Amino acid sequence: MFSSFSIEKIFSLLKYDQNDPLIFSTSLFLILFFVFLVFYNLLGKNKNARIFLLIVFSFYFYYKSAGVYFLVPIASAVVNFYIGKWISANEKFLYKRLLLFLALVVNIALLGYFKYTNFILQIIGDISGGQVTPLAIFLPIGISFYTFKALNYIFDIYYDTLKPSASLRDFSLYIFFFPNILMGPIDRAADFLPQIEREPFISKEDIGRAVFLISLGLIKKVVIADYIGLNFVDRIFDFPLRYTGVENLLAVYGYILQIYCDFSGYTDMAIGVALLTGFKLMDNFNYPFKATSIADFWRRWHISLSKWLLDYLFKPVQISSRGLKIFGNVLALVVTFFVCGLWHGAGWNFILWGVFHGTLMSISLFFKKPKERLYKFLKIHDTKFLKFLQTVITFHLVAVSFLIFRSHEMQNVTDTLSQIFNFFHAEVFVQFAEKLPLILGLITVGYFFHFMPASLGQRIQKIITSMPLPAKVLFLVIVIWLAAQFKSADIQPFIYFQF
Amino acid sequence: MISPELKKVILSELDLDDFDLQDTTIAPEVPGWDSLNHVNIILAVEKFFNVKFKSYEVLRLKNVGDLQTLVNSKTGK
Structure with missing residues (x-):
């Protein structure tokens, strides 16, 4: 009896389940x-x-x-x-x-x-x-x-x-x-x-990189994305008007970190898993929030899709409409980002998100030369200050775009923005930090590592590569255990702050 | 081998004083030659050599050497 029960259980676990x-x-x-x-x-x-x-x-x-x-x-x-x-x-x-x-x-x-x-x-x-x-x-x-x-x-x-x-x-x-x-x-x-x-050849470096990417992906996906999504971001975005601007702003920052960690974490694991089977897949993310312009963002975000759209949609439209000069580029940008939005999902929010990016890039085409002249006039051309300013502005434009991406109704976008601009209440941040230290900690750690030099990741990867195989396995087991702790943790009680 | 004329057209469109353009050079290796600027270079090359490329011919270019071959085929060199 026991064995038939177990077999049935294993069978049901292994068969198709839409929700699993x-x-x-x-x-x-x-x-x-x-x-x-x-x-x-x-x-x-x-x-x-x-x-x-x-x-x-x-x-x-x-x-x-x-x-x-x-x-x-x-x-x-x-x-x-x-x-x-x-x-x-x-x-x-x-x-x-x-x-x-x-x-x-x-x-x-x-x-x-x-x-x-x-x-x-x-x-x-x-x-x-x-x-x-x-x-x-x-x-x-x-x-x-x-x-x-x-x-x-x-x-x-x-x-x-x-x-x-x-x-x-x-x-x-x-x-x-x-x-x-x-x-x-x-x-x-x-x-x-x-x-x-080719004969599959998995070098010591490949195994080190695979262990690094699978561990990094698990941490990004389970520890950061799933945890802050479930315990914080979803709750604020479900009822933005119940919360202050500071919480809404943190939810916006939390959401773009969540979506980045979710998606890039999954592709990190995909690249790592593929490496263990002897296949090298293309990189998909390159520190996207370090981008200094929207065009730069698309060179760093979902690279395999943006390169696909560039080669097989943008360029054909651009080249065949080259007689229109700069407007040919505008046409190609709008068409490409419209399709990019639609590719992400069947909804107006995705289309609007795409068109928003296409419009921003089209506008920057017309301002390219005046901007250069202004930077030279202000003597900030090629300075770290300018780079910092461009990064901050790009990051916030991307944040607004993802707020649109997430909202099935425009009302949610306007509610969130109106809370941020009209009901900010900065003092609530202290309460937030006291009540939800883990959420704040995860968001801070997520962004901290994102903005560290890329060489840090390479150094960690080198350390993992130099470990003997049992140590690599142990390292991976510890990361899996850590992820399991976060996965099985109860949904954190969420304190609704009264004012 | 990239002809001096083609090199001149490309560098002048990109506002570059000099850059070592080889057959195997690809656009991202050249400062300023990004996907938005690409069309301006193609237009400048068409204008200078007084030729007209088909979209298909431009889209299959992989490097500057391919562009040189395309220009040569159009100018009968």
Whole structure:
């Protein structure tokens, strides 16, 4: 009886559960990944068996989060593999173009159906003034990521800068690769496909970097993002008018740190996990809050997406509208950031967030030369003071943009801003620090390490690399234990400050 | 090999006195050659050599050497 009960329990734990995706910060993933790594290393010499295991594990990983919808990325892999082959095989440019168009239609239709159907229906309902019942459409997790991965493969073949993959198996692994299928990085086929053919070589530095990134990612995701999100940010943003400006401001600072730690923490873990399987993925974040302009921010934030949008959307629009001179750039910026917003989600808040960034960058295009002249006139050109000022201004513009990003109703944005500007009550900060020291501590530590020189991270990585393997494992176990403490901690009581 | 004419057009568009442009040089390595300025360089090259590039031809350029090859193909060199 006992054994059948246990087997049933294990089975139910392992099967698809929409509310329990197999993300890296779960203990189930860590256990399964450890078992996978043991077999993966045992098969090290047998390339076909190794790739087979990697594909099977990746299929399972996706199935666990999406159930029967694991057929969607399979369909995406098959369709894009063959269209890629046909584009390359065709000599006539017109046919290549038509096939590119076909690939775009298929991929956008797939993404559009699952992600945007209800949003479009809602818009139609709003315009016609009628009631439109949303359809019960399941959103296959990660669809925006793997659709964009498939498309960069197609574009590169179209531009004749990449030879199509000769193997459907290899291309499927590129689409399905479990470390980056759910949340990126949106790796380039040109970088990933050659790695499948190579013997996996995991150097001492790679293991050190992997341990560093997985630990850093866990701390960012579980200790900082999840904790301050659940225990602080959500509560303020649910009812901004109940709190003073100082709390609202701290919630805004907390939220952008939360979203950064959540997303970059997850991709740190993805890059670390991939390294342990012998694959190098592209970097996705580079201290984004150190940016000195919005353009600089996009060179540091979600780099794999911003580079994708730059290469396959911004540049084509920019080059084909170059006759419009500076307005060609404006058009390309607005189109790119509109799509960037829409890519993040089917909602006006995401579109507004994107357009806000596009507008800021367009405005800065017109002020580029006057700004330079002003800096020279004030003799602050190339000074640390100017850099500091630019960083502070950029950070706050980004903060406002993410306030829009988070709010499904504009009322929340105006409520938060009006509390900050009209009901600040700086003295409440002391009470806040006394009542919620851990929240304040985590926000402070998060920003402190973010603004430290990048060399600090490299130094820690070197120290981990120099440790013997058992010490590395012990280090990772301690970090996992620490993360588990934060994960299992009760929701912190939240004190509503009365004034 | 980058021709002196192409080098001159690029450097003058970027307000640079000198920069060692090689075939393998890529845009981010050159001060000021960012994604927004890229279009101005392409326009300046088209104007100087009196040629017209197709969007497809520009989008597949990987480095300055590719740009030189494209210019040569258009000017019949």
